[in-house]
Amino acid sequence: MVKIPKVTRRKAIYLGGTTLATTLLTGWLRHPKSLKAYAARKGLLYGSAAAYSKLSENQEFARRFIEECAILTPENDLKWHKIHPKPNDYDFSRGDWLAEFAKRHKLKMRGHTLVWHQSIPKWLKETANPQNAESILKEHIMTVAGHYQGLIHSWDVVNEAIEVRDGHPLGLRKSPWFQWLGKDYIDIAFRVAAEADPHALLFYNDYDLDYDIPHQNAKREAVLNLLRSLKEQGTPIHGLGIQAHLSGPETRFNAEKLKQFLADVASLDLKIMVTEMDVYDRGLPYDYEKRDRRIAEVYEMYLNTVLEEPNVIGVLTWGLSDRYTWLSKHRPRNDKAPVRPLPLDREFKPKLAWESIANSFASST
Structure with missing residues (x-):
């Protein structure tokens, strides 16, 4: 059973008329549950990204992951540079270990990701061109997705193909794949x-895709147009993954705009998953209590909005514990304090963020 930290001295968190109610917290303390259990009661999946190296080396982390999660995203272990490091070489060792881990512990598994501009290995950059790129792309996807056929709940087939600041009239990122194959690489x-x-x-x-700021407003429109275009041409796409890398200091959140975007996506008969959620704390106070309170508010505010959309089928955080988060390297705090963006602390104990996520699942309709 998960050991739950004391919360009796904490004041209720208020935001926009909602509260982490005392009655809910009292019931939670009497009957501790996992995030996956709270999610499952609403027909949702909760899970997290995790790396082979961490799950295989840290038994306590693996135990807590199994307790809290119903679905696993391999953090980097299925990305192109890891799994296809040489032209005729595939390394399935880490992915196979994770697939077996998921199967053994009755977890679903996501595939992340088949096409992404940041995971292109050196050999591919040196050899690909407009004449051979399509055959290389097809061979990679057939090999990797085929290897895991029947083991994957959902694939992030194409990752981050929109970048409105690149200047393309459709908002497409001018990635190597776009330069080699044009926009058709997505459909392919x-x-x-x-x-x-x-x-x-x-x-x-x-x-x-989260905030009411010019760049993100334009990006939501471009993503929606891309999805419409794919559906119109009969592309076999089933859903949109919203990463939801959120900012603790950011206040320009417009719930109505986000709900309308989700409704527009759902109107295309597409499912929606929050796929990489975390809340970075650079710019928040050093004080842990104040920091944790604000991060918890952001989780609850966002999820209370997103979970109103019936086509949302799951929520995954990009990491489960503060001990293992990409933000330690990519969004470190200026005061050098350890970052605290995730549901569990560095000792794998639930934080206020855990409570907020649980509360959002419990109160969703």
Whole structure:
């Protein structure tokens, strides 16, 4: 059973008329549950990203992951540079270990990701061109998705194909894949993935879709237009992954705009998953209590909005514990204090963020 930290001295958290109610916290203390249990009661999946190296080396972390999560995203272990490091070489060792871990502990598994501009290995950059890129792309997807056929709940087939600041009229990122194949690479990737793993859900995944700021407003519109275009041409796409890398200091959140975007996505008969959620704390006070309170508020505010959309089927955080978070390296605090963006602390104990996520699941309709 999970050991729950004392919360009796904490004041209720208020935000926008909602509260982490005393009655809920009292019931939670009497009957501690996992986040996956709270989610399952609402027909949702809760899970997290985790790396082979951490799950295989730290038994306590693996135990807590199994307790809290119903679905696993391999953090980097299925990305191209890891799994296809040389032209004729595939390394499935880490992915296979994770697939067996998921199967053994009755977890679902996501596939992340088949096409992403940041995971292109050196050999591919040196050899790909407009003449051979399509065959290379198809061969990679058929091999990787085919290898895990029947083991994957959902694939992030294409990751982060929109970048409105690149200046393309459709908002497309001028990535190597775009330069080699034009916009058709997205449709190609989905069609090959559907052939290779016909029972998996196929998602487009992206970030910066969360706040009411000019860049993100434009990006939501571009993503929606991309999804409409894919549906119109019969691309076998089943859902949108919203990464939800959120900011603790950011206040420009517009619940109505986000709900309308989600409704527009759902109107295309697409499922929605929050795929990489965390809340970075750079810019928040050093004081842990104040920091944790604000991070908890952000989780609850965001999830209370997103979970109103019936087509949302799951929520995954990008990491479960503050001990293992990409933000330690990529968004460190200026005061050098350890970052605290995730549901569990560095000792794998639940924090206020855990409570907020549980509360959002419990109160969702």
